[in-house]
Amino acid sequence: MNRVRNFKLILWMIIGLGAAVATARFMFGLGAVTNLSDRVPWGLWIGFDVMSGVALASGGFVLTATVYIFKLDRFHSIVRPAILTALLGYIAVAVGLLFDLGLPWNIWHMMIYWNLHSPLFEVGWCVMLYLTVLLLEFFPVPAEKYGFLSKIRGFLTKLRLPLVIAGIALSTLHQSSLGSLFLIMPYNVHPLWYSPIMPVTFFISAIGLGLMMVTFESLFTGWLYRREQEVDLLERLGAAARWVFLLYLAIRLGDLAVRDQLGHLSGGEWQVKMFWFELVIVAIIPTVLLFIRAVRRSAAGLMTVAITGVTGIVLNRINVGGLVHINRGETLYLPAWTEIVITLAVIAGAALVFLFMAERFKVWEIQPVDPDADPIKMPEFHPVDSSWLGKPEIVARTKYSLGFIIAAAVGFALLSGEPLESRGVDPVPAQQARGGDTLWIDGNLDGYGVEFLHVRHWYRSGSGESCVECHHMNLPLDRNSGCYHCHSDMYLPADAFRHDWHSSPTGGKLACHECHQKGVVRAVESAKKCDECHNDLIPSEASIEVEQYMAVSYADAMHHLCIDCHTKEAVPRENPDLPRCTTCHKGQRDIIDATVLDSDRRNLTGKRTLLPPIHQE
Amino acid sequence: MHAWIEFGSGPLFRLCFALMLLGLARIVVLTIIGMVEAYLRNDDKIINWRELIGKTVSWLFPIAKLLKKRPVYSLVSFLFHIGLILTPLFLAAHLLLWEKSIGFAWFAIPQSLADYLTLIVIVCGLTLFLMRALYGPARAISRKQDYIWPLLLVIPFLTGYMCVNGRISPATYQWMMLIHIFSGNLITVMIPFTKIAHCVLTPLSQLVTGIGWKFPRGAGDKVIETLGYKDRPTWVEQPRLGLEKVTTVEKEAAEK
Incomplete structure (x- = not known):
């Protein structure tokens, strides 16, 4: 459990740092903690927290479809963690969005004030509905532990199939609509990324990412809790994922060929290099590696594939979300450290909740047991100062809170001592028509x-x-x-x-x-x-x-x-x-x-x- | 040198101050959680709130209690605390720094009063140190930090007083200011992690003791009895029972 505790301590420290930055964000506004401006209104928080967050959570609908629609029961043991990952991913998206919205308290507006022409409206509604579906899908798991919830649990279990179908439909809609968002800016998105079929590529890559994310999550928690790795299951997932990646690769290149944009590939601009880098780690490396049987059968190989695939698709979302937009004047946007911290803190929060759920409820087939929590075990005194802080949970809260406050204090110290306020809008003299x-x-x-x-x-x-x-x-x-x-x-x-x-x-x-x-x-x-x-x-x-x-x-x-x-x-x-x-x-x-x-x-x-x-x- | 002074009164102070506030909040929360856990585990759940609050308030002004036994010590300690709290918080020069960084400040005490308070703190701090070092029974129950703290607390006051009132060269001034700022930061950051945390834990200390004495049912009363304080109003002949649960536990034990 030492590994888990150290990992949790690190997560708590990241959250502490994030808490300091979040304080500044909500007290002094976006200008104080981001490098965003009127010219670059969407940055890391949209590109990563929202666009990639939604895609990263796609494992939920992919696996529920596999198990409950296609009846591939052998994957049953990884459905629960996949749904939990998806649920937490979507909550993280909502939280990340709250940071990015200028007026976060207006987030409910899209429920009342409908703009039927906006893809964002559709994305908003779908995300909201799918979050509800995921909650209902996951609710039976914690409800197992409490007898008084058994009726609700039974009802939700009966309702499972409609919920799964609704989840798949909603996911299909908004995973692709995130691509539709950018259809409106054909002149902004670099031609190597802009395509009328962006919704399709977004959806396909989301499926690939979902499979990779489930693999990553299973392997990582397996390493963390020293569980036996579920390589035989993940091998099958990988075998399916290679065709998804191959399809994605074919569609991306085929689309460029059909639209006569292949000429761009020979250019020396940094966007072209970025495109190649992205395509290699999104599709080429994972596809090639997954076709090698030995790689599919080793945990290390699968982990490599998962990390490259996930990084690649996240990079794709960040690219489309803002990085490779052209013709925005001289402003080059690079995220501020505070933006990165908030992003990491949101992920860390989700990870902590995941571990909490996994330890308390039956998310995995075998629930992890803390060997230190054995009541018969004698206390072990610390070798350096011969102290004993108490039972594991007391030690945990002592250490985690210490890590949290130290990180938060460092965050406050790192924030600028100058009065924190937005730089505002640069004056731009209006020119005569x-x-x-x-x-x-x-x-x-x-x-x-x-x-x-x-x-x-x-x-x-x-x-x-x-x-x-x-x-x-x-x-x-x-x-x-x-x-x-x-x-x-x-x-x-x-x-x-x-x-x-x-x-x-x-x-x-x-x-x-x-x-x-x-x-x-x-x-x-x-x-x-x-x-x-x-x-x-x-x-x-x-x-x-x-x-x-x-x-x-x-x-x-x-x-x-x-x-x-x-x-x-x-x-x-x-x-x-x-x-x-x-x-x-x-x-x-x-x-x-x-x-x-x-x-x-x-x-x-x-x-x-x-x-x-x-x-x- | 100037850069170090700026660093000490800028980012470093923010770090230390934030650590102090968060650390104090943390220790209060952890203490309360621990108390609640202990309370739930206790056999005897009756808490005499009136007595606890009365004791807490009366210990805020220790003169009345301690004057009977150790009048000099209690007086010195009391004065020391007053100067220690008032001077850093209400010194005009410090308030300027606050205004510069957070945009507002509060009222200041007159400089002459601040000077006298500073001298009082220096004298009292040294006296406390000597009393602890020279008085046998005190030495017997002292840890390292008990000796270090009075001396450490005197350092910023001494250097601060020299900076304001001393006739010293500019170079010496900067050295003094550097020591002043860094020792002040050190004190700030160490508050929540050492015994100085009593600045926020005082209101809880009596409650902690009150709960802790009741792990086994009636333990506190038995101790009082053993010590021979039967005349105290809180003592009762029969141990008190808080919850019915206790009896069921006993029954189960008996059945086994």
């Missing part, structure tokens, strides 16, 4: 903009004086100032009034009391209103009422203005698609030589500047 009658609206010039048919919009909103529908406020002596004048930052609210300019001797040359009354506290509320001096700022029929001098960000302004109007117009025009993203964001773009843009903009957009062709209507 380019073009004539067809405007290319792309405030940060990243190539993802909107082609705005200026004349057509004016005409459709009633022509004549309908300019004021959008041009709700202008610079003095102007009638059609651009949005970017006031909404001057892409993501941050901007000062549309420019107090400094008005009060400076080189600008407005105004003294304080020309706007602020004498004897009154100087504040926005007590100052003169704009229209007391400028009577032409706001057109008389302006659709938007300006309430304060801070203008919302460029992105917010554009989205509010366009979407509000499109939503309103969708009904009379009988076009429900009018307010959807793709109505305006068509994703068109063309590459223009970077030298035509001045250096500022080049710095802003990175080396590759992408702009669409500008049509004249």
Whole structure:
């Protein structure tokens, strides 16, 4: 049991470290503990904790299908640990998600507010339902120990087959939907990974991963508790897994060939090397090794295969989840140590619960026994300080709590002593829309903009004086100032009034009391209103009422203005698609030589500047 | 040198302080768990709460009890505790550090009061050490940490006093400050793992004793009887029974 205790001590220490970081995360927000930003909003926590977590837990549905649907009863002894692993994996996913959500207390929103067009909505519901199914599937195991639960247990045992079927259906749905999530970003995901059949590859790799994870879990706990390894069973799992991996390999390469993307494989970019590395450890090494009988029959060989396979598919999820996204400017995302710690702590927590369950309940056929817990055994005094801490459980809680607090204290010490707060959003000056009658609206010039048919919009909103529908406020002596004048930052609210300019001797040359009354506290509320001096700022029929001098960000302004109007117009025009993203964001773009843009903009957009062709209507 | 001082008052202090808080919380939780386990195992489950709370409160002010037997010791010890707790927590210079790191601080005591308290701590600490070292019965029940603690506690006070009031060169000042900070950190981190944990365990100590005396039914009363304190109000002639379970256990034993 020494091995188990040392392992648990390490887990407790990781949780201690995680507790310190979690405190900072929930007190000071994501910015304080992650390297995430507006450009890289999804990082390790989504890529590993959620995407890989769901895939890692797929052993549950694979094995329940094997045993209860295909009636391969010889695998019965590893069904329970597989279900437990899946259950804990999904709980870990939910916990990991709570860390990553900016407003974690809104996690229930998807239950009430349905967005039927979002794959994430489907994933959320499926994960939630499958978690329930897993709970019901696993509940009979702990219930065995308590007589008063026998009725519920009997009922759930009768219900097993429907539960298993529901579990398989739900898993099929959301394992593949995690791939569908990325179908929406064909230009972000590197072409070696992006494919219209991503849902299929995700599902197949999840099956392979499930088999590998069951193998890993069985071998590792076998080593931990010095059990006899179930090599004969795992050999059969491995034999099945090799065909899954082979199929996966064929589909990945075949898909690239069909889509004419094989040319990418010869490139020297790091993504290409990453692709090869991933493919080798996901599929090639496991497949080759699993076809060798001697490897399948040795615990060490199976462990090697399991570790390479699991690492490879996890890497695949992290890659698709964010690492190999291209064209995101100059920001390179590498997870902060705090992100890694939280990830490890969530896994450690799940592992501890697994060991707890395995020791208390009949998860395995033979329950592990702690030899030190024998009541007849004489106490052994510590050889160094000749102390005796007590019975095993007392020793355990003494040591684990000590490990926990030491790790937590180290975590607190390592967290920055500077006031912890998010770096916030970098200022990105909004750029003028380019073009004539067809405007290319792309405030940060990243190539993802909107082609705005200026004349057509004016005409459709009633022509004549309908300019004021959008041009709700202008610079003095102007009638059609651009949005970017006031909404001057892409993501941050901007000062549309420019107090400094008005009060400076080189600008407005105004003294304080020309706007602020004498004897009154100087504040926005007590100052003169704009229209007391400028009577032409706001057109008389302006659709938007300006309430304060801070203008919302460029992105917010554009989205509010366009979407509000499109939503309103969708009904009379009988076009429900009018307010959807793709109505305006068509994703068109063309590459223009970077030298035509001045250096500022080049710095802003990175080396590759992408702009669409500008049509004249 | 400056970097070491910054390290000592920054990350190292955070480490030590967090360890102290978590360690104290841990020792309280472990003690309570142990007490609950002992209580469940006890034969005699009757706890005289009134007496326990009364004893705990009265031991918070040991002067009344100890003045009768060892007036000098109790007075010195009491003063020592006051200076020990008040000075580090309410010294203006420390509060500045708190404000710098966590953004807020509380009221400070006047510098002159802090100076007097510091001197009191130094004198009392040395006195306590000498009393323990020179008084035979005390020496007989002392462990190593009992000698080390009074001296260790004096070090940051001595160096702190020299830094504030001493006429010393800047180099000496930095050395003094370094010793001050590192010894302070050492004390902070050792609190939950040594006898200084009594700062949070005091409220529980009487309860622990109260429970521990009752492993076999009526053991406490028997000890009291043996010691000849029959006049105490808690003593009863017949051992008390807490639960019916005890009798069933006895029956089973008898049947066997």
